[in-house]
Amino acid sequence: MYLEAGLLTRRSVRQFEKGHKIAENDMKDILKIAMYAPSACNKQPWEFVVIEDEAMKNKIAEIHPYAQFVKDASAAIVVCGNEQEQCDNGFWIVDTSAAIENLLLALHGKGMGGCWCAIYPYAERMKAFQNLLGLPEHVKPNALIVAGYPIKQPTQPQDRFREDKIHYERW
Numbered sequence: 001m002y003l004e005a006g007l008l009t010r011r012s013v014r015q016f017e018k019g020h021k022i023a024e025n026d027m028k029d030i031l032k033i034a035m036y037a038p039s040a041c042n043k044q045p046w047e048f049v050v051i052e053d054e055a056m057k058n059k060i061a062e063i064h065p066y067a068q069f070v071k072d073a074s075a076a077i078v079v080c081g082n083e084q085e086q087c088d089n090g091f092w093i094v095d096t097s098a099a100i101e102n103l104l105l106a107l108h109g110k111g112m113g114g115c116w117c118a119i120y121p122y123a124e125r126m127k128a129f130q131n132l133l134g135l136p137e138h139v140k141p142n143a144l145i146v147a148g149y150p151i152k153q154p155t156q157p158q159d160r161f162r163e164d165k166i167h168y169e170r171w
């Protein structure tokens, strides 16, 4: 299977067509792809909170200083890790990060776009999302994924390939 073009053209999207809802089956497909990410001991300790409600999106904008564009997005997806389901202490963040990348690529593959907005490792931001979403103590928010239909295609960067970042056999 030839994935390279899709992988190289995924960009963070921060400008969305307001009011363009993500169809339920598309959302399920995207979350399914997220759930096919690798995870330690194959524990799949992720949980997804999907938010489409306008009032909730506005509240999210109040507690996340770098995600104001959530107000125009179709959905906010908070990707969380369940500490009671992880392989070993600390794997939740790694596993859910792998799921997030899958999720972003799934959005891109379906002609949508998204932006990963950090919640972890900021303790206060984590607490704010914990409270807003009513997460149990053992469910930790990793990131807010702002998702929707791009107004315009984001510009592509210069070649990011850097030979000096690769170390053969040893440093």
Ligand SMILES: Cc1cc2nc3c(=O)[nH]c(=O)nc-3n(C[C@H](O)[C@H](O)[C@H](O)COP(=O)(O)O)c2cc1C
Binding pocket: 010, 011, 012, 013, 014, 066, 067, 115, 116, 117, 118
């Ligand atoms: C852990 C992490 C946290 C990020 N947090 C934010 C954020 O809070 N707000 C935002 O607009 N972008 C955020 N980004 C997106 C990055 O700015 C973006 O991925 C980077 O500039 C590279 O651009 P690209 O995604 O288009 O390749 C975050 C990305 C990662 C991986």
